[in-house]
Amino acid sequence: MSAIDAAEVTLTYADGTEAVRGIDLDIPEGEFFGFLGPNGAGKTTAIKTFTTLLQPTSGSVTVNGFDVASEPRAVRESIGYMAQETSVDEELTATENIRFACEAYGVPKTERADRIDELLDLVDLAAAADKEAEGFSGGMKKRLDAAMALVHRPPLVFLDEPTTGLDPKARNRLWEYFRRINGEGTTIFLTTQYLEEADQLCERIGVILDGEIVATGSPAELKRRVGGEILDIGLDGNEPARERAATVAADSDLFEDEATVETTDEGISVTSRRAREAGTDLLVALRDEDLSVIGFNIRAPTLDDVFLAITGESVDEDGEADDGDRTNEHNEAGAAEASPAAADGGNR
Amino acid sequence: MSPPTDDAERSATDGGTAETATGTEAETEAATVRRSSNTFLGDAWVNFKRWTTKSVRNPFVLVVSLAQPIIFLILFTQVFGQVATGAISGPGGASISYETYLVPAIVIQVALAAAITSGIGLVNDIEEGMFEKVLVTPMSRTAVFAGKTAAEVVRIIAQMSIILVLGVLLGADIATGLPGAVGIIVVGLLFSLWFVSLSNAIAVITKDQESTIITMNLLQFPLLFLSSAFLPLESLPNWIQTFARYNPITYGVDAARALMLDADVMTVLDVNAFTGLWNAVIPGAAVLVVLDIALGSIAVYLLTQASSSSAQ
Numbered sequence: 001m002s003a004i005d006a007a008e009v010t011l012t013y014a015d016g017t018e019a020v021r022g023i024d025l026d027i028p029e030g031e032f033f034g035f036l037g038p039n040g041a042g043k044t045t046a047i048k049t050f051t052t053l054l055q056p057t058s059g060s061v062t063v064n065g066f067d068v069a070s071e072p073r074a075v076r077e078s079i080g081y082m083a084q085e086t087s088v089d090e091e092l093t094a095t096e097n098i099r100f101a102c103e104a105y106g107v108p109k110t111e112r113a114d115r116i117d118e119l120l121d122l123v124d125l126a127a128a129a130d131k132e133a134e135g136f137s138g139g140m141k142k143r144l145d146a147a148m149a150l151v152h153r154p155p156l157v158f159l160d161e162p163t164t165g166l167d168p169k170a171r172n173r174l175w176e177y178f179r180r181i182n183g184e185g186t187t188i189f190l191t192t193q194y195l196e197e198a199d200q201l202c203e204r205i206g207v208i209l210d211g212e213i214v215a216t217g218s219p220a221e222l223k224r225r226v227g228g229e230i231l232d233i234g235l236d237g238n239e240p241a242r243e244r245a246a247t248v249a250a251d252s253d254l255f256e257d258e259a260t261v262e263t264t265d266e267g268i269s270v271t272s273r274r275a276r277e278a279g280t281d282l283l284v285a286l287r288d289e290d291l292s293v294i295g296f297n298i299r300a301p302t303l304d305d306v307f308l309a310i311t312g313e314s315v316d317e318d319g320e321a322d323d324g325d326r327t328n329e330h331n332e333a334g335a336a337e338a339s340p341a342a343a344d345g346g347n348r
Numbered sequence: 349m350s351p352p353t354d355d356a357e358r359s360a361t362d363g364g365t366a367e368t369a370t371g372t373e374a375e376t377e378a379a380t381v382r383r384s385s386n387t388f389l390g391d392a393w394v395n396f397k398r399w400t401t402k403s404v405r406n407p408f409v410l411v412v413s414l415a416q417p418i419i420f421l422i423l424f425t426q427v428f429g430q431v432a433t434g435a436i437s438g439p440g441g442a443s444i445s446y447e448t449y450l451v452p453a454i455v456i457q458v459a460l461a462a463a464i465t466s467g468i469g470l471v472n473d474i475e476e477g478m479f480e481k482v483l484v485t486p487m488s489r490t491a492v493f494a495g496k497t498a499a500e501v502v503r504i505i506a507q508m509s510i511i512l513v514l515g516v517l518l519g520a521d522i523a524t525g526l527p528g529a530v531g532i533i534v535v536g537l538l539f540s541l542w543f544v545s546l547s548n549a550i551a552v553i554t555k556d557q558e559s560t561i562i563t564m565n566l567l568q569f570p571l572l573f574l575s576s577a578f579l580p581l582e583s584l585p586n587w588i589q590t591f592a593r594y595n596p597i598t599y600g601v602d603a604a605r606a607l608m609l610d611a612d613v614m615t616v617l618d619v620n621a622f623t624g625l626w627n628a629v630i631p632g633a634a635v636l637v638v639l640d641i642a643l644g645s646i647a648v649y650l651l652t653q654a655s656s657s658s659a660q
Contacts, residue, residue: 051484077486087477091402103394104485106386132405148481 001065003029003156003187004050009059010211011045019045021211022059027189029155032182034202034219035191036303042211043191044084047160050189051081064156077105080149080157084164084191086141090134094125094144097133098151105152119147122177139170146177157181159190163197175201195303199223207310215310226301226309227260228273233286234295235267242267245291252285254278266295271305391487395495399469403503413461414507418514421454424578425518435583444521444609451515452604453577455508455532456597459540460572462504464564467547469496471557493651500544501537508536523610524625531607531629538636539600545643552650577601581615592616596639603632 004027011020019042027033035043048054050061052072060067066074088097098119102112120126123143128136133144142162149157159178163171178201182188192198198205199219207215207222215222235245242263249261249270259272270282275298283293301309403410424432429446436449473479482492512522512529522528546567551560572578574588575597581589592598593616602614606628614628622630 053480053483073486076484079484081481081484083477083480085477087481089398089402089478090476091405092398096401100394100398101485104386104391104482104487106390106486 001029002062003027003031003064004033004189005062006050007060009046009049009061010057011042011049011054012057019211020049020056023208023211023213025206025213027187029187030182030185032178032188032201032203033190034198034205035189035208036193036195036198036205036306037191037208038193038303038307041208043208044160045211046208047081047158047189047191051079051158052076077152078154078156080152080154082145082149082157082159082162084160086138086145088133088136088141088144088148091132093130093132094120094136095129097144098147101148101151107151115151119150122150122180123147124173137170139166139173142166142170142174143177146174150181154186156187156189159188161191161193164193171197193303195219195222195301195306207306209307209311215306222306222310223301226305227258227271228301229271229275230299230301230305231270231272231275231279231282232264232295232297232299233267233270233283233293235286236292236294241291244289245286248285248289248291249282252282254281254285267293271301386486386488388488388491391491392495392498394487395482395492396498397495399496399499400502402469403499409465410503410507413465414458414510416461417454417457417511420457421450421511421515421518424450428578432579435579445519447515447518447520448522448608449605450578451512451520452532452608453572453601454515455511455536455604456539456577456600457572458507458511459504459536459600460543460568460597462500462507463540463543464547464561464568466497466500466544467549467551467560467564468557469500470548470551471555471560474551474555475557489652490648493648497541497544501540504537504540505533508533520608522608524607528607528610532604535600535604535607535629535633535636538633538640539596542596542636542639542643545640545647549643549647549650552647552654571595571597575601576605576615596636599632599635603629603636606632 004025006023006025009020009023010018012018021042023046035046037043045054049056050063050068052068052075055069060069062068063075064078066078068075089100092100095116098116099112102115107115117126120129123146125140125144125147128140133141136144146159146162149159162178163174166174175197178188178190182201188201190198190201202219205217205219205222206213215225217225233245235242245268246261246263249255249259249268255270255272255274255278258274259270261271262269272278279296279298283296286293425447432446432449436444436446470479473482483489512532516522522532524531547560547564550563554560554563574591575595576592577597581592581598584592598616599614602616605613606625610625612625612627614632617631617635619627619631621627
């Protein structure tokens with residue numbers, strides 16, 4: 001039995017917005033699955049459909065073997081759900097919040113006290129157990145929220161952008177809990193805007209854009225599709241200098257013909273699996289051409305890079321998927337044709 | 349869904365969990381997943397406890413929603429007491445004080461003010477995400493709202509009792525004694541339920557705290573003044589008399605006032621089927637019950653809509 005089995009699920013809101021347009025998913029039990037996509041891609045809508053909060057417009061969803069449309073109550077009993085917005089009752093203490101969740105999910109009276117203590121320990125809130133949640137930090141509220149989703153030891157837990165807005169320390173702590181419960185056999189369905197988060201936690205990732213899954217695979221597979229790491233080089237000089245640098249990078253065999261070269265506002269950007277090994281040599285080659293390098297940086301691919309690689313579309317500042325933001329910048333820079341024209345060594 | 353089906357589903361879920369378990373640790377964990385079944389009364393009780401804890405913890409709301417009626421009670425009796433006594437000496441017989449005349453109206457005002465906070469509580473829950481959180485639990489949705497409403501009813505009873513005691517201390521006289529006081533509270537409750545429904549309906553529609561508060565407050569004063577609450581209808585302009593005939597407050601106040609004065613003070617309906625004060629209490633209560641059912645149904649419908657698909 002799959003934890004989640006979705007077939008051709010669509011969801012259209014009353015105002016005509018097609019938030020989800022035909023999603024197929026099969027998530028085996030015990031998997032840590034990540035739904036990766038920008039704001040407005042349909043992640044939350046999809047998760048609400050799986051958790052019975054929204055009725056799919058068409059298609060079918062089975063969760064833990066129960067149909068979301070005909071057996072919503074059985075689905076609700078067998079899942080935990082942590083919404084995107086932190087939801088705790090701020091007028092209640094941490095203990096009272098968890099107790100309410102225990103009662104709501106029918107955790108037997110005899111086990112409640114132990115379960116509450118256990119969860120308070122799990123999320124490191126034992127010290128604040130009897131304080132009202134109103135005074136909690138964002139991270140503490142999130143952790144309390146997570147605890148409330150776990151009271152009935154659900155075999156499947158939905159986490160909708162659980163770490164958005166948290167500082168790195170709080171985020172790492174939450175990641176620990178998620179890994180631990182996954183290690184204990186719980187299936188986890190997580191949505192995120194951050195490739196790094198999906199990379200850290202998930203065994204498999206589905207990339208969602210405009211209500212459709214555009215790619216599925218392990219984090220390593222997805223990153224491979226980007227084609228490696230990214231070397232950003234800042235150049236001192238005008239358009240022609242950048243164009244020339246791009247040509248130098250593209251024509252060199254430093255990257256063994258497996259590189260994508262683009263011009264950027266600052267200089268050039270090279271995506272290659274050999275970015276680290278060949279980076280220094282490229283800098284030297286640029287200097288030999290009398291191009292002055294004013295900065296460089298090697299980084300891992302971001303969500304934006306993954307989208308660009310998979311869909312040819314970039315993600316703008318608001319996180320909305322948009323047609324080639326980066327290309328537009330190039331247009332302004334008068335080098336629109338530079339990127340596709342640059343070397344793309346038959347890797348695809 | 350009948351309980352046996354629920355149980356079958358539950359054991360199926362547990363079975364599924366056991367299958368997933370790979371390690372020994374996970375297996376023992378899965379084995380401990382024994383959930384007591386949710387019952388309607390149990391679910392209602394859980395929610396009753398939650399809302400009662402919240403209102404006890406936040407006595408500010410309780411006090412503030414009492415403050416305005418108390419101010420009204422004191423100001424009106426002090427400022428208009430002398431003048432008004434002349435106007436009211438008609439219906440209740442010989443000499444009744446304005447305090448006695450006004451207290452039932454203030455009780456109704458308390459019910460009105462308290463009902464407003466019900467919708468505010470719901471909006472808060474929607475804004476805090478607790479509403480959605482509750483919807484994902486296996487609790488019965490009707491029980492969720494029944495529990496919340498029960499908590500509010502208890503609070504409203506407490507507030508109305510406070511006003512009655514305060515009124516008596518200020519010199520008001522409940523002609524029918526303690527049974528009459530209980531009757532006044534029952535009338536107040538019947539009155540509050542339609543306004544509770546209305547405030548929840550507006551909360552679901554607006555999903556916004558300010559809008560709910562403004563709308564409900566906007567309704568509160570015209571409804572109070574354009575009724576028999578503060579002065580007998582005969583002493584008011586014709587258009588107010590006409591409006592008051594269709595104003596639920598008139599029916600609540602008249603029924604409560606009849607119990608206070610032990611007399612048929614209802615002028616908008618001429619019922620003579622019963623004796624004495626019952627000619628006012630029974631028709632008044634009947635009107636309120638009809639309103640409760642009508643607005644209650646609308647609120648339940650809107651809440652079910654909002655909870656079955658929270659598509660914004």
